[in-house]
Amino acid sequence: MSLPFYGWEVTYDDxxxxxxxxxxxxPKDSGVYTMYHGxxxxxxxxxxxxxxxxxxxxxxxxxxxxxxxxRKAERYPLHNNPSDRVAxxxxxxxxxxxxxxxxxxPMQYTWSSQGYDTAWVPPNCGMxxxxxxxxxxxxxxxxxxxxxxxxxxxxHVLTELQQLVANSLRNPSGGDAGAASHGGGAADVCSxxxxxxxxxxxxIKQSCWGCGQNICTLMTKHVCPGHF
Numbered sequence: 001m002s003l004p005f006y007g008w009e010v011t012y013d014d015x016x017x018x019x020x021x022x023x024x025x026x027p028k029d030s031g032v033y034t035m036y037h038g039x040x041x042x043x044x045x046x047x048x049x050x051x052x053x054x055x056x057x058x059x060x061x062x063x064x065x066x067x068x069x070x071r072k073a074e075r076y077p078l079h080n081n082p083s084d085r086v087a088x089x090x091x092x093x094x095x096x097x098x099x100x101x102x103x104x105x106p107m108q109y110t111w112s113s114q115g116y117d118t119a120w121v122p123p124n125c126g127m128x129x130x131x132x133x134x135x136x137x138x139x140x141x142x143x144x145x146x147x148x149x150x151x152x153x154x155x156h157v158l159t160e161l162q163q164l165v166a167n168s169l170r171n172p173s174g175g176d177a178g179a180a181s182h183g184g185g186a187a188d189v190c191s192x193x194x195x196x197x198x199x200x201x202x203x204i205k206q207s208c209w210g211c212g213q214n215i216c217t218l219m220t221k222h223v224c225p226g227h228f
Contacts, residue, residue: 027068027094027120027137032189035066035092035137037145038076041157044086044150048164052142059129060100060119060138061109064145066090069123072134074152082154086161089149091191092139094118101125112140146172162225166213192216 027033039047052064067073073087095117100108102125111119121127121136130136139145147168150161189195190203193216203216211224 027097027118032091032093032191032194033068034148034194035068035090035145036070036073036151037064037066037088037090038073039086039088040077040080040084041086041154041161044088044153044161045164047088048147048161048168052145054140054142058138059108059127060121060136061112063112063119063138063140064142066092066137066139066145067135068137069134070151072132072136075132084154086153086157087151088147089151091146091148092137093144094120094137094139095141095144101127103127103129117141117144159225166211166225169214170207170212190216190218193219 037047037052054062054064056062058065070087074085077085096115097118097120098107098111098114098116100111100119100121107114107116108119117140119138121130123135124133147165149165150158153161192205192214193203195203195218203218205214205216207213208215208222208224213222213224215222
């Protein structure tokens with residue numbers, strides 16, 4: 001009897017560094033991190049296909065609002081019915097980061113014009129604009145974000161959105177370059193498995209024979225869209 005195999009999950013027994021932070025840890029300049037963005041079903045389709053667009057304003061000014069706390073992304077859009085909420089998992093290059101942790105911070109709306117790429121609001125910092133107390137980031141350049149998975153979505157559109165992401169990753173557009181391969185310290189981190197690489201020895205990447213999605217042989221987990 002043969003069984004179809006649609007992915008894997010492994011646990012490494014070493015302590016090799018990964019680019020993963022808790023919500024309260026400050027992101028390092030030039031790092032690439034996993035973050036989340038909450039949106040509607042219709043907008044999720046557009047973002048996956050065409051990339052993000054910069055918002056015209058918000059508590060931190062212009063940019064794309066994301067969080068390393070998945071719980072926060074799952075709450076958005078705030079006024080939408082839960083059946084019309086999607087949490088996108090992203091790969092984000094933060095560039096130069098400015099911490100904003102007080103109301104009326106002198107750079108709350110001007111950080112992007114003073115040489116910073118991302119504004120970071122730490123959790124439970126007491127800002128009235130963040131009553132939930134959950135961590136938040138604003139990334140100025142939309143090209144520095146890339147959708148890599150669906151963190152949460154209504155069951156009736158989950159498979160569709162996962163397939164859209166898989167197609168997008170198989171055929172990356174130029175907009176992915178900002179989150180995947182620009183210079184800086186994060187250039188030595190594999191964009192797929194998020195484990196550090198040795199200089200001159202990139203990880204082996206190939207297409208999954210089940211779904212065609214790009215994978216790294218050192219990824220701790222891979223599940224083909226639609227097969228759980």
